Amino acid sequence: MQTSALPDLAHTDTTTLHWLATAAAMAAVVAAAGLLQPDTAASASTTPHRTAVQHGSAPVAPPDPARAAFPLECGGVGTTVAKEVPGDLDGDDRPETVAVVHCAAGSGTPPSGVYVLTQGSGAAPRIVATLVDPAQKMSVGDFTVSDGTVSATLLGYSSPTVPSCCPDEQEKVTWQWQNGAFVRTSLSDDPADGNV
Numbered sequence: 001m002q003t004s005a006l007p008d009l010a011h012t013d014t015t016t017l018h019w020l021a022t023a024a025a026m027a028a029v030v031a032a033a034g035l036l037q038p039d040t041a042a043s044a045s046t047t048p049h050r051t052a053v054q055h056g057s058a059p060v061a062p063p064d065p066a067r068a069a070f071p072l073e074c075g076g077v078g079t080t081v082a083k084e085v086p087g088d089l090d091g092d093d094r095p096e097t098v099a100v101v102h103c104a105a106g107s108g109t110p111p112s113g114v115y116v117l118t119q120g121s122g123a124a125p126r127i128v129a130t131l132v133d134p135a136q137k138m139s140v141g142d143f144t145v146s147d148g149t150v151s152a153t154l155l156g157y158s159s160p161t162v163p164s165c166c167p168d169e170q171e172k173v174t175w176q177w178q179n180g181a182f183v184r185t186s187l188s189d190d191p192a193d194g195n196v
Contacts (some may be wrong), residue, residue, distance in 0.1 A: 062086030062095035063125035064116040066177065070127070072113060072134055074103035082112065087145035090177045097125070098150050100140045110136045110165040115116065116182070129182050131175050139167060150175040152181075 012027040026094055065081045072079050090096070097117045102110040114132035117125040131150065141153035151174045155167035161166050172187040 019052045054192055058092050063097045063099055063119035065099040065101070065115075065117060065125065066126065067119055068099070068101075068115075068125040070101045070113065070115060072101060073129075077106075080104045080105045083140065083143050085143065085145040087148065087150075089145070089148050089150070089182075091148065092134075094118075096128070098131070098143075098145050100143055100152075102139070109139050109155075109167065111135075114140060116150075131182060131184070137163070141170070144171075148176060155172075 040186075063086075064143050064176055065084050070079050078155070079101050081099050081101050086095045086097045087097050089098070099115050099117060100112050101115060102112040110135040112132060112136065113130060113134040115127045116129040116131065118128045119125045132140070133153075136156075138154045138156045141155050143150075143152045145151075150173070154171045154172070154173060156169040157164075174185050174187065175182040176185070
């Protein structure tokens with residue numbers, strides 16, 4: 001066996017003192033690593049916002065028709081929101097409100113408008129679609145919003161001689177959001193409906 005040209009080194013022999021020194025050094029490294037961790041409070045400030053948006057933890061309130069400006073000419077008597085129903089009509093997880101609005105007439109049956117309202121953060125509600133224009137001289141009977149479909153019974157007149165109190169025509173219709181627009185379907189022509 002060849003002998004080494006290097007002198008014997010004292011630290012190559014392990015003793016209890018060496019093991020204690022190594023353990024103390026490792027404990028110091030682990031403790032220092034724990035102190036140098038990122039500030040969880042600072043990084044958490046962005047996490048709740050991101051989580052709330054992704055998971056929708058805070059429900060968004062539907063637009064309030066009382067805060068909207070409707071394009072009705074009522075001669076100073078004001079407007080009445082006769083019916084309002086919220087619903088997500090375009091599948092964006094934000095509710096819209098469908099409102100049936102007419103002039104606040106003291107008597108008779110004023111024509112109604114049916115409007116779809118949306119609202120951005122902090123903004124006033126705005127009309128994004130007119131489903132029934134008051135110029136069509138119709139009023140609205142039954143009215144629902146379900147699974148993204150607006151359903152209504154439209155009441156109208158066969159001639160100008162029919163009294164405004166008593167519409168003599170009826171049409172059941174639906175609207176659905178398709179390819180960037182509301183598509184109207186008449187159900188009155190359906191033989192199963194009984195109104196052929």
